Amino acid sequence: MSDRKQRKLEHIQHALTSGQDRTNGFEDITFIHQSLPNQSLANIQLDTKIGELILSSPIFINAMTGGGGKKTLEINEALAKVAKETNIAMAIGSQMAAIKDKSAIASYEIVRKVNPKGIIFANIGSEATLDEAKLAIEMIEADALQIHINVVQELIMPEGDRDFTGVLARIEEVAKNVNIPIIVKEVGFGMNREVAKQLKEVGINIVDIGGRGGTDFAKIENLRRERMLESFNEWGIPTASSIAEVKTSSANMTIMATGGIQSALEVAKAISLGASAAGVAGYFLKILIENDGDYLVEEIKEMKKQLSIIMTALGTSTIKQLQQSPILISGKTHHWLTERNIN
Numbered sequence: 001m002s003d004r005k006q007r008k009l010e011h012i013q014h015a016l017t018s019g020q021d022r023t024n025g026f027e028d029i030t031f032i033h034q035s036l037p038n039q040s041l042a043n044i045q046l047d048t049k050i051g052e053l054i055l056s057s058p059i060f061i062n063a064m065t066g067g068g069g070k071k072t073l074e075i076n077e078a079l080a081k082v083a084k085e086t087n088i089a090m091a092i093g094s095q096m097a098a099i100k101d102k103s104a105i106a107s108y109e110i111v112r113k114v115n116p117k118g119i120i121f122a123n124i125g126s127e128a129t130l131d132e133a134k135l136a137i138e139m140i141e142a143d144a145l146q147i148h149i150n151v152v153q154e155l156i157m158p159e160g161d162r163d164f165t166g167v168l169a170r171i172e173e174v175a176k177n178v179n180i181p182i183i184v185k186e187v188g189f190g191m192n193r194e195v196a197k198q199l200k201e202v203g204i205n206i207v208d209i210g211g212r213g214g215t216d217f218a219k220i221e222n223l224r225r226e227r228m229l230e231s232f233n234e235w236g237i238p239t240a241s242s243i244a245e246v247k248t249s250s251a252n253m254t255i256m257a258t259g260g261i262q263s264a265l266e267v268a269k270a271i272s273l274g275a276s277a278a279g280v281a282g283y284f285l286k287i288l289i290e291n292d293g294d295y296l297v298e299e300i301k302e303m304k305k306q307l308s309i310i311m312t313a314l315g316t317s318t319i320k321q322l323q324q325s326p327i328l329i330s331g332k333t334h335h336w337l338t339e340r341n342i343n
C-alpha cells in the first residue's frame with residue numbers, strides 16, 4: 001500500500017475514534033424566541049445559492065477520504081448514493097492521488113457514475129497547478145472546485161509540505177482560468193477576515209471557512225507522530241467566530257461553514273451568522289461506517305426536517321431570511337468578536 005493510501009486510512013480511523021473536539025462556538029449562539037412567528041411549515045424553502053449554483057438544501061457532505069484505493073472507492077460510492085437519495089451536494093476527497101496515479105481515478109469517477117445529475121464539488125490542495133485543477137474537474141464533471149488550504153496539518157505531518165509560498169498566486173491562476181465556481185476551503189483551523197479579503201482580491205467569491213471545533217487534524221496528525229507537536233493543540237478560529245469574521249470581510253462573499261456541525265440547530269446557527277451552506281464531514285462518516293448508508297440517509301432527512309421546523313419557529317421561510325434572524329452571542333465567541341471589532 002502506498003504511503004498516501006496508508007495515511008488516508010489512518011485519518012479515517014483517527015477521525016472516527018478521537019478526532020472531534022466540539023467547541024465550535026455554536027454553544028455561544030442563542031436564537032431569540034418568537035412567540036408569534038406567523039409562519040407555516042408548509043412554506044419553508046431550504047434552497048440556497050452558492051455562486052451561480054442552486055443547492056436544494058444548505059446541508060452538504062464535505063470532502064473526505066482521498067488516497068485512492070478500494071476503501072476510497074467504497075466510501076465515495078456510499079456517500080454518492082446518500083447524496084443522490086437525499087438530493088444534497090457532496091464534495092469529494094482530495095483528488096491529488098488520482099492526478100498523480102491514474103490507476104486511482106476509478107475510485108473518484110464513481111461519484112459521477114452513481115449520481116449523474118447531482119451537485120458534486122471536486123477537491124485539490126493549494127499546491128495543485130492549473131492543469132491539475134482542470135484534470136480534477138474533468139474527472140468527475142464537477143459543478144464547483146474546492147481548493148483546500150491546510151498549513152497546520154502539513155506542518156504537523158512528518159512528510160508534509162514546509163513551503164507555503166506562492167499559494168495565493170496559484171489560487172488566482174486557477175480562479176481566472178476555470179469556468180466553474182471555486183471554493184477556497186480551510187480544514188479545521190478557521191479563516192480570518194483578512195485572508196477572506198485577500199482571496200476576494202484575487203477573484204474568489206466563495207469560501208468554506210472550515211472552523212475549529214470539529215474534526216481536529218492537529219490531533220489526528222499528532223497521533224501519527226513519534227514526538228507530538230503540541231503547539232497546535234489549541235490552535236485555530238472556532239467555526240462560529242470564523243463565519244462572523246468572514247461575514248465582515250466583504251458584503252458579497254458567499255460563506256460555506258464547516259467545523260463540528262452535527263445537528264439542524266448548528267446548521268441554523270451557522271446560517272444566522274451569515275453562512276449560505278453548512279458542510280458536515282466527520283459526523284456523517286462516523287454514521288456511515290458505524291451503521292450504513294440507509295441510516296445516514298435517514299439522519300440527513302431528519303436534519304432537513306428539523307431545520308424546517310426551526311425555521312418555522314423563527315418565522316423565517318427562506319435561507320436568506322434565516323440569515324437575518326436575530327441572535328444573542330455570549331461567552332468566548334462574544335469575546336472574540338469584541339476583540340476583533342466585529343458586530
Ligand code: FNR
Pocket residue numbers: 011012015062063064065066092093094123146148185186187188210213214215258259260261279280281282283285
Ligand atoms: C477530511 N477533510 C478533507 N478536506 C479536504 O478538503 N480534502 C480532503 O481530502 C479531506 N479529507 C478528509 C478525510 C477525513 C477522514 C475527514 C474526517 C475529513 C476535511 C473535511 O472536509 C472538513 O473540512 C473537516 O473534517 C471539518 O469538518 P467536520 O469533520 O468537523 O464536519
